[in-house]
Amino acid sequence: MPLKTVATLDVKRLEILSPDGAVDESLMPKVKDELLLKMYRMMRQIRSFDERAILLQRSGRLGTYPMITGQEATQCVPPLALKPSDWAVPTYRGGGVYFARGMQMRYALLYWAGDDRGTHFPDGNRDMMFSIPVGTHLTQVMGLAWAEKLKKKGGVAMTYCGDGTSSKGDLHEALTFAGQFKLPAIYIIENNGWAISVPRSRQAASETLAQKAWGYGVAGIQVDGNDPLAVYKAAADAVARARGGDGPTLIECETYRMSHHTTADDATRYRSDKAVESWRRKDPIVRMKKFLVERKLWSEAKEKALAVETKKWIDEEVAAYESFPPPNPLDMFANNYEHATWPLVEQRAQLEELLKFKGGAKILTELPPAEGRFP
Amino acid sequence: MPLKTVATLDVKRLEILSPDGAVDESLMPKVKDELLLKMYRMMRQIRSFDERAILLQRSGRLGTYPMITGQEATQCVPPLALKPSDWAVPTYRGGGVYFARGMQMRYALLYWAGDDRGTHFPDGNRDMMFSIPVGTHLTQVMGLAWAEKLKKKGGVAMTYCGDGTSSKGDLHEALTFAGQFKLPAIYIIENNGWAISVPRSRQAASETLAQKAWGYGVAGIQVDGNDPLAVYKAAADAVARARGGDGPTLIECETYRMSHHTTADDATRYRSDKAVESWRRKDPIVRMKKFLVERKLWSEAKEKALAVETKKWIDEEVAAYESFPPPNPLDMFANNYEHATWPLVEQRAQLEELLKFKGGAKILTELPPAEGRFP
Amino acid sequence: MKTNPPLKKAAAAPAPKTRSLNLVTAVNEALDLALAADERVMILGEDVGRNGGVFRATDGLWKKYGDERVVDTPLAEIGIVGGAIGLAVAGMRPIAEIQFDGFMPAVFDQVVCHLGRIRSRSRGKLSVPMVLRAPHGGLIHAPEHHSESPEAYFCHTPGIKVVIPSTPYDAKGLLLAAVESPDPVVFFEPKLLYRSAVGEVPSGHYTVPIGKARIVQEGNDLTILTWGAMTVTSQKAAKKLAEEDGASIEIVDLRTLSPVDLETVLASIFKTGRCVIAHEAPNSGSWAAELSALIAERAFLKLLSPVMRVGGWDIRMPLFRLEQYYIPDADRVVMAARKALNF
């Protein structure tokens, strides 16, 4: 048979919890009630956090900020399948990922306020910074997973990229290595329908992004990214496979960016409200709440208590964020090398000169404390 | 059905002419006898050329040279599906492609002798230089195809990359654009089993390289790259699709590098003769000859005549190559800009000074003719 | 066979009138004129279409010229620049946009290995008449990797030209010159000046020649060589030096970084004998080093004091709360100038 089929593939899509709260019990992952509640609480909290952050930006108390709203399931749930000693690396939009990893959100605010001290992960965790040039972290996370494989202690590395970013060659090289060396890596494509103003349909002309996996001998699956249970199952399965030595997985989470790209963007220039509305019906928080209420795990009373608790938490984080002293300009010279090179020593002194020129010799004693080590 | 199949694909492999010369008539492309003979003659001639080039290099009359032997069908046949006004861009190993496009092979020799004058395409053709940093031409050829689409005159662009090169992110970005904009592009992966010492199995862990196409909404097919008829059919179909506005195709030609990577390489360091032997059975020239003899299109008498003609042709090309005057050093300053910038004018004068320093003022009048325009 | 015949020029406006425009509007107007003049011109990049660019540089053009000529591409910079190279080789006149300076390293491979080499590798048969546009520099409180000054990487790369205007007039005229250039031009736009630089701009077609610097102000005691947004900073410094030191400062805005207008530079140095070079990039290995070296080679006996460089520090640009301590401000230029003046 000379025109023969040499390979065949199906791309599967996983959905467990429908938008109206119905569950496919046959696929339901075995998870404790606490975990279900944790998913809900986190999604609820990060949504409120997001709303506050936007307000802060609008009132001039924060810099450009990328919105999370709508993507809570995709962001908050997969990290729950990890141990702290596993690696997690989100995209720049991934506040929900860092939150799920236990980062204090005052630092997220500080970062988006343009303060380098905002990069601050919980001790003991193995988190890495997202990369602003999108996709450039993808091969690095492959390297993290590679190190875990070599250490043979079952560690894994999870990372994210957007639907837009899936067009970057970085993903290709990362998946080529990950597939080739069977690395314990989980790649999540956070397909929120948009790359700033460019719709998903302007990226790869493939039916799904999940099917890219096949080109690398990597397992791939598409998931309803607004379905916390499906997202959890896909992530947990992928983590288990990775830990078990069965290699990487590419998970496409289909979700939606409900707001502007960032606070610097105006989405009304390029998209209609209609599409957004159709996605509002699929809100991950709403459906999770229905599910929990159905299971008697949640109630309006608990909802109210959570709202109060959340407000208090956010107030505290905002207050903590705003009470950081201004950064010490000299601090930028810290931590560039293990031991600062002579140009940095000289230049730091020049910056001191500048500060004195501006504010007199006394100014150096009045600077806020420097945080970093020098030289 | 919540775990549902959202996309399915079969990867097909095309074979028409078996190694022992049997033909699948049902798939046999409709081609004139002259074209069949042309394929054979070209493959035969480029094989002999390759052998001579190696001898030249071994005797110090040529620089590092990349061997073609074994890959004649993959290289010489697809360009025959193009018009001269279509674009063709091979890899650095693609002497057979340029030959099929009508390039005088004295120039190929000149190029591998380290002489910039070796880049010399037939007038009227639209050929572009291969790129030595492998894969970096892939997005450029996408751009060539894009221009052809915009000009709406049915032009297409064909290019090649190796199995190793298919791991580069460049291919990902090229296919993403090509699929997205339905560009009239034909991408041929010349899978010869090796990237220098690294086997095909060390690149993507996918069963085939053809299946990568699916990730970009691009048509993909695997072909027996040593089967000239299958290669022709796949290429001609892809060209027709491209011309007809149906977008790009990725063709994986599975062939084999029968010799060293280049004359600077020693393949015995990393591969056994056994694999090579098993591929000798699949030689594209041997099988094409069987086929043509069977069809009464070829005979031993014709074979002998071709051998004589080929030797004469190669002798002429080598003689022409070796009778090029040495290059004029000042020529390197030509053609860097439409009008040379002042640093180049100054520096060219400095090079004149250097030449005078070495050989006296007279030397400038004794230089071989400069070819390029300056300033 | 000429693959790439010269660009059709937009007709000069019959009765050009001069309006006050900001720099980004001037860029937009140049793009509009170029698209209108020759149908080979096209724009490609991320968000350049329907959205009109994140800085609105391409505002309105997608609507006016359609989806085939003002193209929102997939998010893939190698694709954008490699694609533009192919388009240009095949006869189009692409204007490719990289959304921010900080994402240009992704395209170095295309730029270093190909952009400036194709004409020479093809022995003059092929050429790459394209423009690679990108915003440049800091001080707009942008996120990380959005405030970079990568010009030195490009200036060290043969076969291309590198341009950076600092006024609306120059932005329009240089961009039209870049689009008409038969050779590839990397075109930086100082993003701090997109809206803050406002100036008189004639309607209709005109060009500002690539390779010619602009004397911003004449002076006799010291030359400030600068480019991009630092031109404005340098003007502030010059004012302070005039007021407080009574110094007469000449400011040269290079406008074209490569090839640099050495004639103008040297004429100024020959006059003043003292020089400060002010720019935003990490100072070591910056384009200021090349200028300093050129001056040392060619004005050795005219120099009354060492050429001083004032640039960014040799560390990554910090997040924006500290950017004003990273990018030289007028005080730093003043300090350097005083050192030179009092040498």
Add this chain to the structure above:
Amino acid sequence: MKTNPPLKKAAAAPAPKTRSLNLVTAVNEALDLALAADERVMILGEDVGRNGGVFRATDGLWKKYGDERVVDTPLAEIGIVGGAIGLAVAGMRPIAEIQFDGFMPAVFDQVVCHLGRIRSRSRGKLSVPMVLRAPHGGLIHAPEHHSESPEAYFCHTPGIKVVIPSTPYDAKGLLLAAVESPDPVVFFEPKLLYRSAVGEVPSGHYTVPIGKARIVQEGNDLTILTWGAMTVTSQKAAKKLAEEDGASIEIVDLRTLSPVDLETVLASIFKTGRCVIAHEAPNSGSWAAELSALIAERAFLKLLSPVMRVGGWDIRMPLFRLEQYYIPDADRVVMAARKALNF
């Protein structure tokens, strides 16, 4: 929590003996010692494994240390360098090889955006102790894109160190120092010298400190600053100048380009008052420009003549038949030195 504790050092050989080795063998010996000393050390790249590298720099190591520690990777440079960054962040000590200088632009994105920034972005929590090795320079009659000198791009990039030895002794000692460095090191190896440079090399472990230049020969009339294979060319030029002009030439082989050993450089200039900088890269915007600028800033009153630069032309490196007219030879260095001496 220290993610990356210091490297275990190979024990110094109990009775080190000195052998005559060529440069590539010295590189191989350093890699072998590093792999033996600490199991976190690994090598990755194209053809570095079974084939032992296209120059044989990794010969025998795959067999000795196995496929997990000496890894033939897929053909994907972003994967190699991005992967190595991740490996280093997670505690390994990767030594990544890019097969030729001409393919380094593909990894600029990782280098410029990440390699030197991770320590600072993570506020010291993460570090990237890796080595990025690549052959450097021309004159071995190699194909196109195989004879490049891209060091300026790296020297302008903060957060990394850039090293290039020119003797077998330095190659081994600097490479061991690079592997032990807590910060990323870009390590260039002059391919012309791989086999042609032969010298005494002690067995066992030793390091040559990063950041220290080497006085190749002392002299009083003029300083030649140089690096890589041009060190040998400079020696030829110095010989000619001594013989024909009676000039006493000091040659400084920088060895580390960034951070440069300014102390040694300035001490030499203070002594001689005249300087030629010899290197292979396109001259405009090269690292020679930075050196010239530094000297102008700090030795202004000591200079008896302008600092002269002798580099490649500002065009792409031609194919190899003309490479000897592109890369400075001893005659060009002599011509420049004479200009400086007779100024």
